[in-house]
Amino acid sequence: METYQFPGSAALFKRAAKVIPCGVYGHFSPAPCVPADAYPFFASRANGSRFWDVDGNEFIDYMCAYGPMILGYGNPVVDEAFRAQMNQADSCSLASPKMVELAEYLVNLIPIANWAFFAKNGADITNFAVMIARAATGRKKIIAIRGGYHGTSPWMQAPGHHGVTEEDQENIVRVPWNDIAALEAVFDRHPGDVAGFISTPYHHPVFADNEMPAEGYWQKVQALLRKHGAVFIIDDVRCGFRLHMGGSCEYFGFKPDLICFCKAIANGYPISALVGVEALKNTAAKVFHTGSYWFSAGPMAAALACLKELKRLDAPEILRAIGRKLNEGMVAIAKSHGYDLKVTGDPGMAYYRITDDPTLMLHQQWCAECTRRGAFFTSHHNWFVSTAHSDKDIQQTWDICDDAFKAIKS
Amino acid sequence: METYQFPGSAALFKRAAKVIPCGVYGHFSPAPCVPADAYPFFASRANGSRFWDVDGNEFIDYMCAYGPMILGYGNPVVDEAFRAQMNQADSCSLASPKMVELAEYLVNLIPIANWAFFAKNGADITNFAVMIARAATGRKKIIAIRGGYHGTSPWMQAPGHHGVTEEDQENIVRVPWNDIAALEAVFDRHPGDVAGFISTPYHHPVFADNEMPAEGYWQKVQALLRKHGAVFIIDDVRCGFRLHMGGSCEYFGFKPDLICFCKAIANGYPISALVGVEALKNTAAKVFHTGSYWFSAGPMAAALACLKELKRLDAPEILRAIGRKLNEGMVAIAKSHGYDLKVTGDPGMAYYRITDDPTLMLHQQWCAECTRRGAFFTSHHNWFVSTAHSDKDIQQTWDICDDAFKAIKS
Structure with missing residues (x-):
């Protein structure tokens, strides 16, 4: 050969x-x-x-742009929707009707979602989810999975990485994957100060075998978070729309409060989305979060076409x-x-x-x-x-x- | 009427x-x-x-998408460069030759620049600049202008905003605009712990008159930062390529270490860029920073065409x-x-x-x-x-x- x-x-x-x-x-x-x-x-x-x-x-x-490419490069359905929108407007001084259409579509598609919010990076959305958890609870600590990845903002990076301070990490508590006892211990150690928990729907670190949730894991996590009034965040940036069209939580049978989507949502066009439950909508409205190109209409039209095509194909x-x-x-x-x-x-x-x-x-x-x-x-x-x-x-x-x-x- | x-x-x-x-x-x-x-x-x-x-x-x-639109909506030169690239590749599993071309072009265009790095949001780049300053100096404090805006990451937001913790703000020291004495006082208060200083090239807050640098202000700032070995960051997200093609520092006659560009760099296509001096290149290589769509080639081709057109037109x-x-x-x-x-x-x-x-x-x-x-x-x-x-x-x-x-x- x-x-x-x-x-x-x-x-x-x-x-x-x-x-x-x-x-x-x-x-x-x-x-x-x-x-x-x-x-x-x-x-x-x-x-x-x-x-x-x-x-x-x-x-x-077999890398598919590290996840975004889900329908094949140059998919004609998605590309045509993008081009049609770009011929009208993209970045502009006002939002696009496509933003409303896309939010409505996601709210219908995702069982837990009552609202949607759009940005550019996965990290824009994991960052926002953590801010919402803190604003909603008035607490500080965020529990994350050891070896988990939620973008490269300083709080999300592994401790000791270049450019990361102790203060960036001070409110992050890490627990091993699939470890309910460790999760319970955090609530004991920080009573009344856990704002939320963030995790991917299954554990997909680099340089290590990936791990599925143990039987009953997610249901126990959900019960524990509800009991303590902590916000339940799923980072579905990598798995989203690959495991289940309703969010990977539907595949595993549980209900988070917030889900972070990016990558495969628009077959490579730059957009990310946070969706959430009704109870967090007013808090999400209070947390200020924005970016230069977040209202660009082209990627929104692409996302709408991509999601419809993914659903049509199952x-x-x-x-x-x-x-x-x-x-x-x-x-x-x-x-x-x-x-x-x-x-x-x-x-x-x-x-x-x-x-x-x-x-x-x-x-x-x-x-x-x-x-x-x-x-x-x-x-x-x-x-x-x-x-x-x-x-x-x-x-x-x-x-x-x-x-x-x-x-x-x- | x-x-x-x-x-x-x-x-x-x-x-x-x-x-x-x-x-x-x-x-x-x-x-x-x-x-x-x-x-x-x-x-x-x-x-x-x-x-x-x-x-x-x-x-x-008269809002021009809040800055990105600099050559008019649907500018044919930029749009044609974008479309030509999109017909080849956009988000892919490898970087594009356009990334190298764009970096080379910026290094030629911007006098202080020896290297360039690309992302999506202005905040991706201000965040990265601050991490580089900390990694380069081994120090923590970042001086920022009171009322300045560098994106909505928690450290950049005004203290007390929803979802922002004290720890997020602990290493940010704010000084008034155009106030050299206040800047000097920070170095006295935090000897050997100032990693860097971040500011826009002139003060353009919302809800207040904008303020130009006082005579000699930037030259004094530059001397003070050099004396204390602190990294000098200019957030040119809003002004970049509107005041001067070589960065707004050239318009005012000073030399920062890092410049953050976004908005007008590609006439609305989503890309931001950090450029920096040679002395910080190795540190920039050590700080881990990335995002799902940061290697998409379409916006890079658009940026290249936009910058050339802006230069051609002056x-x-x-x-x-x-x-x-x-x-x-x-x-x-x-x-x-x-x-x-x-x-x-x-x-x-x-x-x-x-x-x-x-x-x-x-x-x-x-x-x-x-x-x-x-x-x-x-x-x-x-x-x-x-x-x-x-x-x-x-x-x-x-x-x-x-x-x-x-x-x-x-």
Whole structure:
């Protein structure tokens, strides 16, 4: 099987490193892509389930822009809705009727939602949710899951990260995932001072197997938070509309007070949304929160079209089916080469790990060999599929995966 | 002169209030638009210097989307660059070559800049600047101007705002604008613990006259910060590319370490940028900061086209000339009716206030009468002009202004 070369990416990265900190930063940083010469760094074109790098290499994309791309790049339904709105108005001095339509649609779609609020980043919305929890309760402490991720605002980062002060972290209390006793202990330690609890619907850290909620976990969390009058926040930025159209809480059978959506809400157009229960609407109205482009109408029209299309297709079921098929084949191919490939998390956004690989180097090497052959994987982040991933894509991915295992054995 | 009615806006706002906190929130909230029945709340279309509300009323727009619109709505040069990029790729699993091009362009354009970093909101960038200042110095305190605005993250909000804790504010020290002695006193009070200073290039609060830097102010600030090894951050989100293409610091003759850009950088497409000096590049690389859509290529292509077009036109000079002409006429018309209209700030983004009006009600009434006649003004925020504002627009605005003064006198 032919393997790709990336001279164009390497040259462009050299230029980037001169004028951009890290060259490429944040979750797009190629630093975890090891070995570096097995990965492309810049894309010039994308369509459906695929993108092309600056060297003209074609990839089946299993990162899906790290989540936003759920209907395939250049989805005609979403793109046409976006273009039609852009021909009328986007950023303007007044809000758009599309904002009202989108809020009404979300309130109908999401069982717990009585209202919706729009911003640009996931962090805009997790930040706002925490402020609402504090304003509603008059309390300060926020409970979060150890290893959880809710954006890069200083309070959300791991303690000790560069640029983060102790005061930023002072009101954050971390508990392990799936640990009701630890959660109860926080209420004992901070009586009457817990404003809220924030968590993803299941635990999807990087560099570690993903973990589903234990039987009854969410129902116990919900009861505990209600008992103590603390606000229940679900960060559905990564899972939202991939597990269930009504919010991932519906998939697991519980009712939070606030849900944070971003990523897949508009198939890549920049918008995030907080939805909430009626009891928090007046508080949400009091907390001042805004941004330069938050009223832009184009991404709102795209979100409306994307959500309708996801619902029409029953996308969560499609994604799970595609994911299951892909994953089962991958595990079988690994086994045929004598490797145990562990797959955790939701099938459509699974985390892969080759077991018996304590340094992770084998897994990294295998991901790199797959990428060199046209299946774009990163090593230590969950992957994503889209509704545009076809049987042909999967078959080609399996062939690549098979060849990559041969390569790492030799 | 005909005055507008807004039944469509009123009906839509009623629907909005049911499903969105405040109906319309943040800086777009119509709450300061008094009386409410004189203002449209929703726009359906925009072009050049004008927008049309959902009732079909046409307005000359003096808010310019609160700053982003600098070349006129639907500017063909910027829109074509955006569309061409969107036809290739936008949100993707890899960064775009456009990111490198844009960073290189900014580094060439902005004298102090050796690197650039891109995000979505102004607050993403002010937040990042503050984290860089702390990471670079190992210190905590940030000096900010009392009444200054740098976004709605909890540390940036005024103390006591809903959802803001004391810990959020603990490391923020506020000083009055144009007050070198107060700034010196902070260094005395917190020896060796001032990480940085953040300010807009001139003071443009809401509900108050805007204030230019006093003679020598910025040069003294710069010397003081250098002496104490504190990082000098300019929040150019509102003024950027309106005062000077090299950053507003060039207009006033000083050299900060970091400059925050947003709003006018891409004529309304969602992107913000932090640029900085070489000495802070490695620190910027260490501070982790990212967001779901920060690598989207469409807005980067739009920013590149917008900046080139602004430079080609020498937009800052055009905007000042349009602003001066508009403002001089407005003051003269006010005078002819016996009113003293005070105009402060940069001419192209001036703050207006009718003097001898302690309750502000006269000013509100006048803005409302102008808006009812097709010149869209808000009462207590600076206005903006764009390069698309024509002599015909200005003449029509003067006529409206004249008629509005007649209306408030009767």
